[in-house]
């Protein structure tokens with residue numbers, strides 16, 4: 521089976537979250553992912569990731585798992601924030617390859633990168649103090665199963681921080697929608713070699729549960745102190761919670 525997503529890939533199939541199509545799509549844009557992410561979000565992506573780490577709270581000496589690690593932007597920051605051990609899991613090998621090279625360049629050779637499905641992370645139960653997931657929950661087949669998996673790997677008292685795109689407040693909703701639905705796919709089409717990936721982005725945000733429902737999913741999985749904080753007028757939300 522090939523992992524390449526042809527330019528005319530069926531968006532409907534991608535939106536059904538067929539794992540090999542999703543990982544193939546990310547692999548096909550891996551080399552351009554960081555640059556395009558910054559360009560398309562006008563640099564907000566890095567700001568949100570930094571806020572995610574702050575929202576997680578102190579992690580000095582903690583064992584931390586970064587799910588849907590991608591090119592390692594959050595993964596590497598966790599080491600800089602003082603984590604004792606950091607594991608990054610992603611099922612797209614080309615995304616992880618870039619993360620691995622970045623870590624190596626920065627001399628962060630202790631990070632464990634694992635190519636695996638976030639819904640079945642090869643990580644022992646109750647072995648982590650904290651779990652992060654940035655822009656990953658929207659892509660998994662079953663967000664509730666992903667949150668249950670996070671609950672499984674956390675120690676009692678362990679914390680989660682999930683960052684995900686959402687629909688912004690009324691104030692910016694109109695311009696945002698125009699940008700998201702027209703400008704962003706156009707830039708994606710011109711710059712990336714996979715225009716489907718940048719059509720998938722707005723569609724996947726549309727299909728993703730509202731922040732209230734995400735809070736419900738996290739609470740139902742057995743987490744306490746579930747909070748959602750809106751970033752940039754609600755263009756993204758950071759969800760935090762604690763395992764009892």
Ligand SMILES: C[S@@+](CC[C@H](N)C(=O)[O-])C[C@H]1O[C@@H](n2cnc3c(N)ncnc32)[C@H](O)[C@@H]1O
Pocket residue numbers: 539542543546569587588589590591592593594609610611612615636637638639653654655656659660661
């Ligand atoms: C939008 S990228 C985000 C990457 C990174 N966290 C960041 O902040 O840039 C989403 C990543 O989630 C990964 N992903 C999606 N579904 C996954 C799954 N079920 N298991 C593992 N990784 C998954 C993709 O391969 C991709 O690298």
